[in-house]
Amino acid sequence: MRLNDVAIEDTFAEAFTMYGARVIITAINEKWANHAALAATGFATSIIGCGVEAGIEGPALSTPDSRPGVACLFFTTSKEDMEKQLLNRIGQAIMTTPTSACYDGLSQDYGQQEQPAAKLKLGSKLRFFGDGYQSSKVINGRRFWRIPVMEGEFLVQEEFTVVKGVGGGNFLILAETAAAALAAAEAAVEAIRAVPGVILPFPGGVVRSGSQVGSRYKFLKASTNVAFCPTLRGIAAKTMLPPGVNAVLEIVIDGLTPDAVAEAMRVGIRAACLKGVRSISAGNYGGRLGKHLFPLRQIVQ
Amino acid sequence: MRVSSDMGDESVPARITLLLKQTPPVPVEAESINPESVTAKGRREIEDLPLWVGNSQERVGDYFRVEVEETEGRRDEDNDRLATLLLVGDLSRFKRLGWGMSRGEMLIQGTVGPHAGAFMRGGTLVIQGQAGDWLGAHMEGGKILVQGSAGNFVGAAYRGYKTGMKGGTIIIRDGAGQMLGARMRRGVIAVGGDCGDFAGFGMAAGTVVVGGTPGLWVGARMKRGTIILLQPGELLPTFYFDCTFAPLFWRLLYNYLHQEGFSLPPSCREMNFKRFSGDANEEGKGEILVCPSLD
Numbered sequence: 001m002r003l004n005d006v007a008i009e010d011t012f013a014e015a016f017t018m019y020g021a022r023v024i025i026t027a028i029n030e031k032w033a034n035h036a037a038l039a040a041t042g043f044a045t046s047i048i049g050c051g052v053e054a055g056i057e058g059p060a061l062s063t064p065d066s067r068p069g070v071a072c073l074f075f076t077t078s079k080e081d082m083e084k085q086l087l088n089r090i091g092q093a094i095m096t097t098p099t100s101a102c103y104d105g106l107s108q109d110y111g112q113q114e115q116p117a118a119k120l121k122l123g124s125k126l127r128f129f130g131d132g133y134q135s136s137k138v139i140n141g142r143r144f145w146r147i148p149v150m151e152g153e154f155l156v157q158e159e160f161t162v163v164k165g166v167g168g169g170n171f172l173i174l175a176e177t178a179a180a181a182l183a184a185a186e187a188a189v190e191a192i193r194a195v196p197g198v199i200l201p202f203p204g205g206v207v208r209s210g211s212q213v214g215s216r217y218k219f220l221k222a223s224t225n226v227a228f229c230p231t232l233r234g235i236a237a238k239t240m241l242p243p244g245v246n247a248v249l250e251i252v253i254d255g256l257t258p259d260a261v262a263e264a265m266r267v268g269i270r271a272a273c274l275k276g277v278r279s280i281s282a283g284n285y286g287g288r289l290g291k292h293l294f295p296l297r298q299i300v301q
Numbered sequence: 302m303r304v305s306s307d308m309g310d311e312s313v314p315a316r317i318t319l320l321l322k323q324t325p326p327v328p329v330e331a332e333s334i335n336p337e338s339v340t341a342k343g344r345r346e347i348e349d350l351p352l353w354v355g356n357s358q359e360r361v362g363d364y365f366r367v368e369v370e371e372t373e374g375r376r377d378e379d380n381d382r383l384a385t386l387l388l389v390g391d392l393s394r395f396k397r398l399g400w401g402m403s404r405g406e407m408l409i410q411g412t413v414g415p416h417a418g419a420f421m422r423g424g425t426l427v428i429q430g431q432a433g434d435w436l437g438a439h440m441e442g443g444k445i446l447v448q449g450s451a452g453n454f455v456g457a458a459y460r461g462y463k464t465g466m467k468g469g470t471i472i473i474r475d476g477a478g479q480m481l482g483a484r485m486r487r488g489v490i491a492v493g494g495d496c497g498d499f500a501g502f503g504m505a506a507g508t509v510v511v512g513g514t515p516g517l518w519v520g521a522r523m524k525r526g527t528i529i530l531l532q533p534g535e536l537l538p539t540f541y542f543d544c545t546f547a548p549l550f551w552r553l554l555y556n557y558l559h560q561e562g563f564s565l566p567p568s569c570r571e572m573n574f575k576r577f578s579g580d581a582n583e584e585g586k587g588e589i590l591v592c593p594s595l596d
Contacts, residue, residue: 064553065553067552101549135525135527135586137508137527137553138487139550139553139557140560144550144553146548146549152547153550155553
């Protein structure tokens with residue numbers, strides 16, 4: 001199968017069930033909402049080394065306080081990790097940002113339709129920062145904590161919804177040059193930004209150091225994806241690089257639902273089929289480990 | 302839609318209308334009239350519901366003409382069939398209408414007597430007229446919307462009780478009497494007009510919004526909670542000025558009240574308040590937020 005003269009390999013992406021949360025950050029303007037969002041989702045590229053995968057989903061279309069807002073998505077492998085990560089990130093990155101407030105972004109979508117995986121009482125733990133002067137308000141059935149800070153008050157919702165999402169949706173861009181691979185990856189990222197319910201946790205949405213499971217070193221769980229390293233084509237035991245490919249970039253997608261991840265892969269792959277790209281592939285483990293499989297050819301049709 | 306002649310069809314929700322035939326000579330204990338007590342009942346069953354009129358027990362049918370209409374109706378969160386109850390007439394001698402109701406909708410076209418919606422736990426009570434004293438006393442949930450004014454002790458605690466309203470929302474378009482929200486523990490009371498003395502007396506938590514001019518002794522003995530005054534009022538000396546700021550929760554509360562039909566100017570959402578802490582004679586963790594002006 002070819003798309004815009006780019007080969008779509010007959011393979012599939014293998015993704016895993018992760019726990020997802022959406023946090024809505026508001027502030028006096030977009031600039032400060034973005035400051036908080038960037039800090040809260042910083043150093044959250046891979047679950048392997050960061051403990052969480054996070055990113056900015058996009059501007060929040062409506063916010064509880066009617067101010068400009070940004071939606072961020074967070075993904076972890078357990079509900080306990082989610083609580084730990086969100087407590088740290090809301091407390092250290094969002095509460096510290098001037099004029100910010102923080103709300104659960106999933107309560108409306110999932111509150112009535114689907115049983116959430118968990119409701120984390122984050123606000124009622126963050127409130128202790130108020131040193132006894134904190135207070136709460138129940139508005140329209142939801143409790144919000146008011147924590148006094150030097151600039152006024154930090155408002156944070158008490159409960160945050162956690163749902164089962166999908167982590168590790170991906171595709172690989174195999175290109176003739178590094179520049180061509182980057183241009184295609186940027187186009188893919190741009191297209192995926194318009195898809196709701198997904199984030200691209202790596203810097204700029206692109207990862208160059210894709211990994212393989214395990215390594216020759218006992219202390220290392222993951223190591224460089226040898227089969228896709230162009231500099232190792234001649235010496236690696238096995239290479240997955242077709243002739244003419246000199247650079248590979250990966251797009252990793254985490255989403256709240258399998259459908260959202262599939263849609264992001266579809267628009268991303270279609271956008272990435274540019275001049276200089278030889279083929280599109282995907283990372284998998286033979287289909288034995290992940291619950292979610294995304295066959296490339298089926299998705300792009 | 303069709304009018305049922307006698308027994309209600311149990312498979313179809315109904316709209317039940319009680320039209321006042323005659324004004325009772327003395328106050329009536331009407332706690333039997335709420336959406337739950339009339340759901341899935343036929344006309345005769347509803348007419349036979351008891352009413353204490355003075356010291357004699359009489360029937361709903363003695364004072365009301367009952368109409369049962371089958372409708373598409375509404376179902377509550379448990380998907381139960383629910384009757385919508387409509388009362389029409391001057392019910393100022395009927396006490397405890399909607400007492401303890403937990404779901405459904407009750408619409409009253411006319412003035413109601415005291416204790417309407419007291420101990421209410423859910424559902425919606427709409428009063429298109431004036432409400433008497435003790436409206437929503439000890440209320441725990443649900444909504445009361447008054448398209449008129451209310452008497453004294455709205456959302457308050459009965460004599461001898463420490464805690465009044467514990468949840469829910471009361472919205473009054475016009476004014477309210479004394480002791481508004483006295484000893485309330487949770488919930489929201491919003492009054493569009495003026496209110497009497499001792500608004501928020503002894504509050505333990507919750508929110509009282511007064512759109513008009515407040516009476517004297519606002520927030521006396523309050524321990525926690527919030528009183529929002531959209532018009533300046535005289536405060537007790539036991540309230541200390543903190544700062545002028547724009548509390549973010551007010552924007553959420555404004556949006557909620559606006560959604561519920563409480564009319565406020567749009568500019569109101571983003572305004573600054575003067576914050577006063579008190580009552581210093583108690584724990585002093587309550588607050589009165591005063592809007593300098595609503596221009």
